[in-house]
Amino acid sequence: MNxxxxxxxxxxxxxxxxIEAFKHKVELDPxxxxxxxxxxxxxxxxxxxxxASRLSFEELYRSAYNxxxxxxxxxxxxxxxxxxxxxxxxxxxxxxxxxxxxxxxxLNHKWADHNKALQMIRDILMYMDRSYVPTSHKTPVHELxxxxxxxxxxHSPNIQARLQDTLLDLVQRxxxxxxxxxxxxxxxxxxxxxxxxSVYQDDFEKPFLDVSASFYSxxxxxxxxxCDCGSYLKKAERRLNExxxxxxxxxxxxxxxxxxxxxxxxxxxxxxxRLVHMDNSGLVNMLIDDKYDDLSRxxxxxxxxxxxLSTIRxxxxxxxxxxxxxxxxxxxxxxxxxxxxxxxxxEKDKHDKIISTAFNNDKTFQNALNSSFEYxxxxxxxxxxxxxxxxxxxxxxGLKGASEEEVEVVLDKVMMLFRYLQExxxxxKYYKQHLAKRxxxxxxxxxxxxxxxxxxLKTECGYQFTSKLEGMFTDMKTSEDTxxxxxxxxxxxxxxxxxxxVQILTTGSWPTQLTAACNLxxxxxxxxxxxxxxxxxxxxxxxLTWQTNMGTADIxxxxxxxxxxxxxxxxxxxxxxxxxxxxxxxxxxxxxxATEIPALDLKRCLQSLACVKGKNVLRxxxxxxxxxxxxxxxxNDKFTSKFVKVKIGTVVAQKESEPEKQETRQRVEEDRKxxxxxxxxxxxxxxxxLDHNSIVAEVTKQLQSRFLPNxxxxxxxxxxxxxxxxxxxxxxxxxxxxxxA
Amino acid sequence: MRRSSNRKSSxxxxxxxxxxxxxxxxxxEKIDHLFNVYxxxxxxxxxxxxxxxxxxxxxxxxxxVRILMLAWKMKAQKQGFFTLEEWRTGLxxxxxxxxxxxxxxxxxxxxxxxxxxxxxxxxxxAFRYCLTEDKQKCIDIESACQLLSLxxxxxxxxxxxxxxxxxxxxxxxxxxxxxQWMGFYRFCNEIPFPSLENYxxxxxxxxxxxxxxxxxRENQK
Numbered sequence: 001m002n003x004x005x006x007x008x009x010x011x012x013x014x015x016x017x018x019i020e021a022f023k024h025k026v027e028l029d030p031x032x033x034x035x036x037x038x039x040x041x042x043x044x045x046x047x048x049x050x051x052a053s054r055l056s057f058e059e060l061y062r063s064a065y066n067x068x069x070x071x072x073x074x075x076x077x078x079x080x081x082x083x084x085x086x087x088x089x090x091x092x093x094x095x096x097x098x099x100x101x102x103x104x105x106x107l108n109h110k111w112a113d114h115n116k117a118l119q120m121i122r123d124i125l126m127y128m129d130r131s132y133v134p135t136s137h138k139t140p141v142h143e144l145x146x147x148x149x150x151x152x153x154x155h156s157p158n159i160q161a162r163l164q165d166t167l168l169d170l171v172q173r174x175x176x177x178x179x180x181x182x183x184x185x186x187x188x189x190x191x192x193x194x195x196x197x198s199v200y201q202d203d204f205e206k207p208f209l210d211v212s213a214s215f216y217s218x219x220x221x222x223x224x225x226x227c228d229c230g231s232y233l234k235k236a237e238r239r240l241n242e243x244x245x246x247x248x249x250x251x252x253x254x255x256x257x258x259x260x261x262x263x264x265x266x267x268x269x270x271x272x273x274r275l276v277h278m279d280n281s282g283l284v285n286m287l288i289d290d291k292y293d294d295l296s297r298x299x300x301x302x303x304x305x306x307x308x309l310s311t312i313r314x315x316x317x318x319x320x321x322x323x324x325x326x327x328x329x330x331x332x333x334x335x336x337x338x339x340x341x342x343x344x345x346x347e348k349d350k351h352d353k354i355i356s357t358a359f360n361n362d363k364t365f366q367n368a369l370n371s372s373f374e375y376x377x378x379x380x381x382x383x384x385x386x387x388x389x390x391x392x393x394x395x396x397x398g399l400k401g402a403s404e405e406e407v408e409v410v411l412d413k414v415m416m417l418f419r420y421l422q423e424x425x426x427x428x429k430y431y432k433q434h435l436a437k438r439x440x441x442x443x444x445x446x447x448x449x450x451x452x453x454x455x456x457l458k459t460e461c462g463y464q465f466t467s468k469l470e471g472m473f474t475d476m477k478t479s480e481d482t483x484x485x486x487x488x489x490x491x492x493x494x495x496x497x498x499x500x501x502v503q504i505l506t507t508g509s510w511p512t513q514l515t516a517a518c519n520l521x522x523x524x525x526x527x528x529x530x531x532x533x534x535x536x537x538x539x540x541x542x543x544l545t546w547q548t549n550m551g552t553a554d555i556x557x558x559x560x561x562x563x564x565x566x567x568x569x570x571x572x573x574x575x576x577x578x579x580x581x582x583x584x585x586x587x588x589x590x591x592x593x594a595t596e597i598p599a600l601d602l603k604r605c606l607q608s609l610a611c612v613k614g615k616n617v618l619r620x621x622x623x624x625x626x627x628x629x630x631x632x633x634x635x636n637d638k639f640t641s642k643f644v645k646v647k648i649g650t651v652v653a654q655k656e657s658e659p660e661k662q663e664t665r666q667r668v669e670e671d672r673k674x675x676x677x678x679x680x681x682x683x684x685x686x687x688x689x690l691d692h693n694s695i696v697a698e699v700t701k702q703l704q705s706r707f708l709p710n711x712x713x714x715x716x717x718x719x720x721x722x723x724x725x726x727x728x729x730x731x732x733x734x735x736x737x738x739x740x741a
Numbered sequence: 742m743r744r745s746s747n748r749k750s751s752x753x754x755x756x757x758x759x760x761x762x763x764x765x766x767x768x769x770e771k772i773d774h775l776f777n778v779y780x781x782x783x784x785x786x787x788x789x790x791x792x793x794x795x796x797x798x799x800x801x802x803x804x805x806v807r808i809l810m811l812a813w814k815m816k817a818q819k820q821g822f823f824t825l826e827e828w829r830t831g832l833x834x835x836x837x838x839x840x841x842x843x844x845x846x847x848x849x850x851x852x853x854x855x856x857x858x859x860x861x862x863x864x865x866x867a868f869r870y871c872l873t874e875d876k877q878k879c880i881d882i883e884s885a886c887q888l889l890s891l892x893x894x895x896x897x898x899x900x901x902x903x904x905x906x907x908x909x910x911x912x913x914x915x916x917x918x919x920x921q922w923m924g925f926y927r928f929c930n931e932i933p934f935p936s937l938e939n940y941x942x943x944x945x946x947x948x949x950x951x952x953x954x955x956x957x958r959e960n961q962k
Contacts, residue, residue, distance in 0.1 A: 719948055
């Protein structure tokens with residue numbers, strides 16, 4: 001009808017080309033909708049009855065399409081809902097009627113069927129899904145199917161609780177050792193997940209976690225009453241692994257972290273203290289007995305819970321501190337310094353191994369170990385001395401025959417202990433003394449080992465720490481050269497006199513010893529004077545002082561029956577023995593007078609000559625063990641030894657006696673004063689004005705690599721500096737000090 | 742006696758020797774005259790003997806604190822001696838040119854010294870006055886105790902008593918220096934005695950006072 005006008009307009013207006021829809025309405029036969037629906041309804045029935053094979057997909061699709069097209073979407077949709085609901089109710093009854101174990105199987109089976117049906121239905125109604133459903137804001141078919149399943153099956157009153165109970169019961173049985181059908185379980189839990197994670201959580205996961213928590217709470221309580229720590233931890237680990245395995249087999253992956261934290265909480269966190277402190281089997285026992293497996297297990301289990309590792313660490317720390325404290329204050333052990341230090345090294349080794357084997361080399365545990373050692377090693381103020389004595393023993397004889405690597409290992413271990421010392425300057429003093437004795441007596445196992453030690457100390461403490469020590473080595477070398485030159489030039493004059501070997505020590509590099517010179521035998525004096533003349537000839541302006549307490553001598557002695565021996569003795573001992581060339585017997589006082597050796601040294605000297613079996617070249621009356629001033633000494637004609645060369649020297653480094661210790665400590669305190677003052681001046685020079693507490697803090701920080709200064713001593717030094725006008729008190733604020741340029 | 746016989750002969754030479762102008766010596770004539778009463782003829786300085794005489798004229802004891810105050814007013818440098826310059830300084834400041842006027846000026850002087858700012862100056866002067874040798878920085882404990890009683894005895898009696906008791910009983914300190922001397926005065930002013938409640942040894946108090954406080958607290962028990 002319009003075509004004419006159209007063609008007219010077409011010819012007239014080529015640009016706008018319109019097509020208009022039919023203006024008349026095409027009315028569908030109202031019964032058409034009903035008929036079409038019936039077809040579809042029937043199809044759904046057939047699908048649910050597993051008779052879908054006889055249906056024509058194309059026809060059904062078209063029917064649904066037409067319904068929607070002709071605006072019968074509502075009818076189609078509501079019909080779908082009604083039909084599906086009716087079927088689901090039937091299914092529900094079927095599932096409900098299942099007996100015992102068949103319940104789950106039936107449910108699973110029906111679920112599979114439903115999914116298949118749903119798929120087909122969705123395909124048939126795809127047009128509706130895409131056009132009607134969005135515009136009318138209805139739930140899409142697939143989702144609708146799931147929701148209906150959920151509402152009419154899962155949440156059906158007779159099924160919901162039964163389903164939950166069945167599932168939980170199976171889990172419980174599996175936990176107590178039964179074998180269950182894991183595949184079936186997986187399908188069911190997967191079904192719940194498909195229905196929505198909130199369904200999974202509300203209908204299964206939450207109750208599962210609650211039940212598990214109380215299960216493990218009960219079990220852990222039971223175990224802890226009857227198991228020792230190690231066995232308990234094994235059980236806990238086993239349960240943890242079981243749960244993880246359970247999840248991987250038939251639960252949703254997101255449940256893993258929830259169930260494991262429930263187990264961790266119930267079995268570990270709630271019993272941590274009790275486990276760690278358990279009598280006879282707790283952490284401390286494990287440490288003592290090196291139970292690496294148990295410790296490793298404890299570490300990995302406790303790592304999972306908050307405060308777990310810190311609990312282990314704290315208990316370990318307080319155990320170590322106490323053990324260390326006992327070690328360093330044990331008077332029996334303190335009698336042997338070398339043994340004492342070896343003990344500490346063994347403890348360190350033991351715990352290092354525990355940390356690396358069982359605690360995964362955890363740095364925080366390493367730190368706890370270090371801080372514990374630092375704490376107790378400084379409880380005994382003789383630790384620096386003893387560590388030096390240990391080194392002395394090793395460098396003197398202990399490392400004899402050891403390879404270079406072995407030497408390094410030992411020295412490095414000792415350096416670890418050294419680092420813990422607070423009073424490193426005390427160590428330095430003793431090390432110097434002991435090194436001096438080693439060098440002068442020539443008793444060092446290897447020059448390389450000595451040098452290696454110096455290098456380590458230099459790396460740790462800086463150049464100043466070791467510069468004097470290195471000076472000692474230089475002196476030894478220079479002395480060698482000097483002696484060669486002396487003998488080359490003077491051999492004619494010396495003739496038959498005793499052979500002299502002089503070590504020239506630079507004062508300042510060597511430990512200060514205030515020696516009273518003793519009276520040397522005339523033969524020695526002569527050659528000594530010759531040397532002095534020679535030396536001062538080439539080094540004018542220097543002053544030589546004989547250190548008679550540090551020397552050694554080799555004497556040829558003839559005893560009764562013509563037995564000849566060569567005695568290696570200290571200088572003091574030589575002076576004493578030479579007296580017996582002109583007298584057979586001498587009293588203590590006569591010896592004292594003739595030699596002028598200081599009393600304490602003389603007694604020690606005589607003791608080593610007369611009271612030591614196998615070395616008694618002198619005989620004492622009375623034969624008591626100690627030297628008294630009334631004693632008389634005789635040349636021991638009857639002395640015998642199977643060795644031709646007999647060593648009697650007493651120049652070995654040994655633990656200091658009480659008065660010597662006091663003296664050393666006093667010297668250390670004296671040495672500290674200028675160091676403190678230097679620190680104060682340094683600080684004040686840069687800060688100009690500072691309050692008292694800050695100065696104390698800064699000084700302590702600056703000196704901490706050497707020693708811990710006493711705040712009272714710091715105050716005294718400040719006052720001394722005020723008196724000497726390096727500092728003054730601030731006139732306005734008397735809490736402040738001011739640097740005076 | 743020797744001095745009085747020298748008086749007349751030396752007065753003129755002493756006046757001339759000071760090198761002041763005629764006008765100045767006119768101003769100081771009476772003061773100088775008084776000076777020469779006590780000065781030694783050969784040194785032209787009042788020496789310890791002269792001071793002793795001066796004391797008896799003033800009717801104060803040789804060891805009286807007022808002599809020390811007089812020395813302070815004179816800014817005397819050397820203990821036991823007054824030079825002409827110093828004498829002139831002091832007496833001019835006191836507006837005294839005769840013995841009677843000087844006697845009357847003493848109570849005023851005492852009042853002046855007890856004013857806080859002046860007292861601080863006097864207090865530190867007292868210490869320096871006792872340093873007899875060149876480059877000496879400390880005075881021995883015995884003398885320090887005496888000086889403390891003299892100078893602070895009236896104002897801070899209890900503290901001085903206890904502190905001197907402590908000083909005499911200990912052997913660590915054999916001398917006292919200026920810093921410690923001044924510290925004690927501050928201590929008396931700032932710390933309530935005998936409670937010592939706000940004394941904190943972590944602050945910058947001289948160590949000698951830390952030790953004193955510790956000793957005092959020990960003895961309280």
